Amino acid sequence: MRPTVQDVARQAGVSLATVDRVLNRRPGVRKVTIAKVETAIAALGYIRDISAANLAKQQAYRFAFVIPDGSNSFMHGLEAEIEAVKLHSAANRTEISIYKVPTFDSLALAATLDRLDPRHCSGVAVVATEDVVVQDALARLCQNNIPVVTLVSDTPARQGQTYVGIDNVAAGRTAGRLMGSFLGARSGKIVLLAGSMVLRDHVERHMGFDQVIISDYNQLQCLPIIESMDDSGIVKQRLRRCLAAHTDIVGIYNMGAGNRGLIEVLSADSAGNKHVVVAHELTEHTRRALNTGTFDAIIHQDAGHEVRSALRILKAQIDKTPLLAGQETIRIEIYLNENM
Amino acid sequence: MRPTVQDVARQAGVSLATVDRVLNRRPGVRKVTIAKVETAIAALGYIRDISAANLAKQQAYRFAFVIPDGSNSFMHGLEAEIEAVKLHSAANRTEISIYKVPTFDSLALAATLDRLDPRHCSGVAVVATEDVVVQDALARLCQNNIPVVTLVSDTPARQGQTYVGIDNVAAGRTAGRLMGSFLGARSGKIVLLAGSMVLRDHVERHMGFDQVIISDYNQLQCLPIIESMDDSGIVKQRLRRCLAAHTDIVGIYNMGAGNRGLIEVLSADSAGNKHVVVAHELTEHTRRALNTGTFDAIIHQDAGHEVRSALRILKAQIDKTPLLAGQETIRIEIYLNENM
DNA sequence: TCAAGTTTGAGGTACGTACCTCACGGCTTC
DNA sequence: GAAGCCGTGAGGTACGTACCTCAAACTTGA
Numbered sequence: 227m228r229p230t231v232q233d234v235a236r237q238a239g240v241s242l243a244t245v246d247r248v249l250n251r252r253p254g255v256r257k258v259t260i261a262k263v264e265t266a267i268a269a270l271g272y273i274r275d276i277s278a279a280n281l282a283k284q285q286a287y288r289f290a291f292v293i294p295d296g297s298n299s300f301m302h303g304l305e306a307e308i309e310a311v312k313l314h315s316a317a318n319r320t321e322i323s324i325y326k327v328p329t330f331d332s333l334a335l336a337a338t339l340d341r342l343d344p345r346h347c348s349g350v351a352v353v354a355t356e357d358v359v360v361q362d363a364l365a366r367l368c369q370n371n372i373p374v375v376t377l378v379s380d381t382p383a384r385q386g387q388t389y390v391g392i393d394n395v396a397a398g399r400t401a402g403r404l405m406g407s408f409l410g411a412r413s414g415k416i417v418l419l420a421g422s423m424v425l426r427d428h429v430e431r432h433m434g435f436d437q438v439i440i441s442d443y444n445q446l447q448c449l450p451i452i453e454s455m456d457d458s459g460i461v462k463q464r465l466r467r468c469l470a471a472h473t474d475i476v477g478i479y480n481m482g483a484g485n486r487g488l489i490e491v492l493s494a495d496s497a498g499n500k501h502v503v504v505a506h507e508l509t510e511h512t513r514r515a516l517n518t519g520t521f522d523a524i525i526h527q528d529a530g531h532e533v534r535s536a537l538r539i540l541k542a543q544i545d546k547t548p549l550l551a552g553q554e555t556i557r558i559e560i561y562l563n564e565n566m
Numbered sequence: 567m568r569p570t571v572q573d574v575a576r577q578a579g580v581s582l583a584t585v586d587r588v589l590n591r592r593p594g595v596r597k598v599t600i601a602k603v604e605t606a607i608a609a610l611g612y613i614r615d616i617s618a619a620n621l622a623k624q625q626a627y628r629f630a631f632v633i634p635d636g637s638n639s640f641m642h643g644l645e646a647e648i649e650a651v652k653l654h655s656a657a658n659r660t661e662i663s664i665y666k667v668p669t670f671d672s673l674a675l676a677a678t679l680d681r682l683d684p685r686h687c688s689g690v691a692v693v694a695t696e697d698v699v700v701q702d703a704l705a706r707l708c709q710n711n712i713p714v715v716t717l718v719s720d721t722p723a724r725q726g727q728t729y730v731g732i733d734n735v736a737a738g739r740t741a742g743r744l745m746g747s748f749l750g751a752r753s754g755k756i757v758l759l760a761g762s763m764v765l766r767d768h769v770e771r772h773m774g775f776d777q778v779i780i781s782d783y784n785q786l787q788c789l790p791i792i793e794s795m796d797d798s799g800i801v802k803q804r805l806r807r808c809l810a811a812h813t814d815i816v817g818i819y820n821m822g823a824g825n826r827g828l829i830e831v832l833s834a835d836s837a838g839n840k841h842v843v844v845a846h847e848l849t850e851h852t853r854r855a856l857n858t859g860t861f862d863a864i865i866h867q868d869a870g871h872e873v874r875s876a877l878r879i880l881k882a883q884i885d886k887t888p889l890l891a892g893q894e895t896i897r898i899e900i901y902l903n904e905n906m
Numbered sequence: 907t908c909a910a911g912t913t914t915g916a917g918g919t920a921c922g923t924a925c926c927t928c929a930c931g932g933c934t935t936c
Numbered sequence: 937g938a939a940g941c942c943g944t945g946a947g948g949t950a951c952g953t954a955c956c957t958c959a960a961a962c963t964t965g966a
Contacts, residue, residue: 228656230922241945246924254943273656277617278922281951307892314890316568316613399904407862407902410750438904522747530892550654552647552870557897558905562747564739564778565898570952581915586954594913618952621921 229270238266249274276545280319287320289540290342292335292352295326298456298483299509300529304378307530311537320537332357339363344370349540353377356426373543375536379427390536390556392527394427397558398434398481401504404523404560405477406443408502413445414476417468421456421482431481446477454484461487469495480505489515508561516563526559569610578606589614616885620659627660629880630682632675632692635666638796638823639849640869644718647870651877660877672697679703684710689880693717696766713883715876719767730876730896732867734767737898738774738821741844744863744900745817746783748842753785754816757808761796761822771821786817794824801827809835820845829855848901856903866899
């Protein structure tokens with residue numbers, strides 16, 4: 227049987243109340259006594275039973291997920307994953323609320339964060355922007371001892387915030403390596419598609435992609451970035467124009483959303499298969515594109531993993547429990563048609 | 567506040583004892599009354615608090631992991647991951663024992679499984695072989711209501727057993743696609759390395775790899791498989807002989823262990839970089855090989871994920887709790903130098 | 907209609923921890 | 937040596953569920 231507080235008290239030669247005071251860092255215990263208790267804890271290998279503790283504490287984890295509204299299918303996927311966890315979370319004394327904020331509206335995001343009541347919120351997971359108002363709002367949460375994890379987009383790391391998501395520079399480098407390897411000795415131009423170069427994610431992916439192409443594949447040349455605001459319609463229009471303007475295009479890299487537009491253009495193009503196409507995020511559409519050979523590879527991050535990881539990190543911070551090393555690293559996943 | 571059994575009793579107009587009898591499927595309740603209680607449960611959205619239940623039940627999860635001894639670095643990794651989980655499992659009323667069995671010794675494996683005392687073992691995760699004696703031992707466990715998951719090697723699925731691991735045919739197909747894509751238009755021969763073709767994993771990977779090469783890359787030709795018993799020394803010897811015998815080798819696929827031998831041969835070979843090399847399992851050695859460009863891609867399965875997934879599945883079966891859909895699928899991961 | 911059986915209710919204890927109150931002893935301080 | 941404070945002990949209740957007992961109420965069949 228595992229040792230309990232009772233055993234610790236007996237072993238230390240003190241009362242149960244004293245052990246309790248030590249365990250929960252309550253005042254009124256001399257240093258010598260604290261040491262005695264801690265020695266006993268170590269000797270017995272006592273470990274606090276978290277379930278029992280939470281039961282006694284009436285601890286309920288109440289987490290808020292703050293995510294951008296509408297927007298792209300990745301965010302929809304993220305929301306779906308949160309909902310999925312929500313269904314099973316009641317059994318674990320966990321309550322999850324989702325707050326949706328207009329995309330890229332930093333003021334609204336900050337306001338939503340400020341509106342979270344510290345008494346009814348034990349942790350926050352947020353798809354943050356880099357804006358100062360948002361960072362300030364997050365800092366205020368930290369001051370209230372509310373743990374925060376930032377999801378998906380890696381804002382410059384602040385104290386007390388954990389980032390859950392992929393390294394987008396590395397993701398871009400991965401895309402670059404795939405593109406270069408798949409093209410082999412072929413030479414020519416590469417089309418770059420992005421949502422907007424004010425998005426940190428897209429800037430970083432571009433940086434990584436460029437690094438690899440420039441240093442290892444000098445027979446390949448990247449065309450200027452086509453920005454589409456992640457809108458499939460705009461993608462279609464501008465991509466068509468670009469394909470018409472250049473005859474020696476061998477590859478296309480879409481570092482943003484708007485894959486549907488890309489797919490439409492390529493399937494319409496009878497000679498579509500001559501290009502190597504690398505894009506981000508596995509969705510219903512990109513999955514089909516891989517299947518039909520329209521796309522060659524997809525770089526993916528697992529939204530479900532991110533959601534669950536965020537929850538584990540928040541809980542661990544609240545319970546003051548260590549995390550399992552490997553579990554919280556979000557992988558840069560590569561999908562071909564064969565490993566979906 | 568979440569509803570409790572008390573609330574359910576009040577809502578159903580019965581006593582607490584009756585609700586308890588219904589919840590725990592104890593006899594002595596009329597069907598009408600059961601229906602009343604179940605209606606109340608549905609109406610209130612009552613969900614049993616698992617922590618409290620386990621506390622009351624004095625439930626301790628006692629899991630046994632049965633894995634092959636010694637052998638390759640993947641199994642060592644697996645063991646390390648189990649140990650890692652073990653450290654944090656005490657706080658969750660979970661006890662984990664590891665039993666190591668001589669590799670491929672089905673009799674010893676079956677004996678170990680039979681020696682597990684149903685009273686002190688609430689679930690088993692096992693790297694099984696296909697042997698009848700093993701399958702029978704597993705069937706006996708199931709008869710004792712001990713949930714079983716089979717790890718890593720996909721023995722023909724039996725009732726009551728869940729498989730945690732990758733689809734090795736798909737993994738082979740993925741390797742084939744990578745090989746084909748990386749080679750582009752180049753033509754020539756491909757070296758195939760395997761531990762032993764009596765291992766189901768390796769047979770399946772070979773099947774998948776062949777499928778893709780034959781159907782999509784007819785300029786490539788697979789040489790007969792070189793079996794190495796997963797021994798680096800044998801790999802070195804036979805691979806050297808093979809490389810000397812053929813001048814038009816363009817690719818190497820190692821579907822088994824023994825990567826160290828492969829790496830040694832290739833780094834010694836000054837013209838080593840001319841081959842496209844695809845292998846399995848990310849380890850210290852293969853990681854370095856990716857870094858130096860000796861290897862081009864690694865197909866990987868996450869041992870940590872498999873261990874944790876196995877535990878979640880066993881717990882869910884014991885608690886009769888549903889699982890989270892996406893979490894328990896082990897990915898066929900692809901690693902290049904850039905996304906490690 | 908009565909005995910035998912079945913179903914239900916009331917109430918208890920237990921699990922391991924958190925947190926509360928009250929009292930007692932020893933110590934310092936004026 | 938009395939007042940005040942600090943450290944400690946004793947004992948309690950609570951959390952939500954499991955599981956037990958005993959008696960009361962109900963149903964059933966002859």
